[in-house]
Amino acid sequence: MLTSIKSVGSHVPSGILTNADLERMVDTSDTWIRERTGIVERRIAAVDETATDLAADAARDALLAGGFAPEDTDLIVCSTSTPDSMFPSVASRVQERLGAHGPAFDVQAACTGFLYAISVADRFVSAGEAKQAIVIGTETLTKIVNFKDRGTCVVFGDGAGAVVLGPASDGAGIKACVLGSDGSGGDLIYVAPGADGPEGPGRPEIRMDGRRVFRFATEILAQATLQVLENANLRLEDVRMIIPHQANARIIEAAAKRLGVNGDVMVNNIANYGNTSTASIPLALKEAVGAQRLKRGDHVVLVGFGAGLTWGACVLQWEGAPVRVAA
Numbered sequence: 001m002l003t004s005i006k007s008v009g010s011h012v013p014s015g016i017l018t019n020a021d022l023e024r025m026v027d028t029s030d031t032w033i034r035e036r037t038g039i040v041e042r043r044i045a046a047v048d049e050t051a052t053d054l055a056a057d058a059a060r061d062a063l064l065a066g067g068f069a070p071e072d073t074d075l076i077v078c079s080t081s082t083p084d085s086m087f088p089s090v091a092s093r094v095q096e097r098l099g100a101h102g103p104a105f106d107v108q109a110a111c112t113g114f115l116y117a118i119s120v121a122d123r124f125v126s127a128g129e130a131k132q133a134i135v136i137g138t139e140t141l142t143k144i145v146n147f148k149d150r151g152t153c154v155v156f157g158d159g160a161g162a163v164v165l166g167p168a169s170d171g172a173g174i175k176a177c178v179l180g181s182d183g184s185g186g187d188l189i190y191v192a193p194g195a196d197g198p199e200g201p202g203r204p205e206i207r208m209d210g211r212r213v214f215r216f217a218t219e220i221l222a223q224a225t226l227q228v229l230e231n232a233n234l235r236l237e238d239v240r241m242i243i244p245h246q247a248n249a250r251i252i253e254a255a256a257k258r259l260g261v262n263g264d265v266m267v268n269n270i271a272n273y274g275n276t277s278t279a280s281i282p283l284a285l286k287e288a289v290g291a292q293r294l295k296r297g298d299h300v301v302l303v304g305f306g307a308g309l310t311w312g313a314c315v316l317q318w319e320g321a322p323v324r325v326a327a
């Protein structure tokens, strides 16, 4: 039995951090950020707003879009690098808020996490062990960004996206997933623990060798896309849409060029959200569906990369899942 995306939802914080705001914090400019990343603004969670808050609202949005009862949810897999605490998992916290049942757990594969989570949940649904699964990507990255480091603070933002998965109908659904990791690249992007100082415990912060991650990203997006299509016995020409992890508009453009596909195929919504790590693919998927860019029967590739270094891709045939456009 194949697994299908039954509905899509999202939730982003109401706080907005613009390039002009960042100009006042570090030596940068709106022009540099737009030209080098494509980002215009990103969302920023309030001090007391957690990854669980965003995740639960994104999950509710997806459930409402599809008309699903929260209590019928029998699996929650959540991907995050910024959980409220080491445990309980964000998935278990969301389960309690929804009144759901069954297994609930987090996966951690940084920006690739949503693809790892989809791939895991797919196995439960395909095996008949879950009928209404929710997969969530949620991040409050601005809580682990050093707002004195211009190489990272202009890039990252907060948000959450979610999909409801269930048994596919009409032969649509997830056709193949590929996942990968090369631990030798672990020092290219990581979270450094905060050092204790006179003012108390330090804040953990993201460290990144942007240039080297950039090079890896442009290659792996194209490679993983071609690999997953080969595994599904599909050709690039069969694909209506590719939704890449939204890390940098130039990475997306370079990957499109490598693959030889035009801008219409490659989704790019980084301008409004920045890099929301594991939330970026479901956020972009929801926008694409809301804009009616996908129709029933279309093939779509979800593809991403991130710390680890990790990467992943899924190809699926779209069953026509709804979104709530106003949400």
Ligand code: UT7
Residues within 6 Å of the ligand: 027, 028, 029, 032, 033, 036, 037, 111, 150, 151, 152, 154, 155, 189, 208, 209, 210, 211, 213, 214, 217, 247, 248, 251, 275, 277, 305, 306, 307
């Ligand atoms: O999602 C997880 C994975 N993360 C990524 O995919 C990130 C991938 N990397 C990137 O998106 C880009 O490397 C960045 C956006 C992080 C940086 O852009 P870049 O074009 O690779 O810049 P760079 O690091 O090569 O730096 C070029 C110049 C440097 O100045 P010099 O040495 O040429 O004088 C930097 O100091 O730009 C400078 N620079 C900045 N200038 C203004 C770096 N950050 C900034 C900034 N504002 N925010």
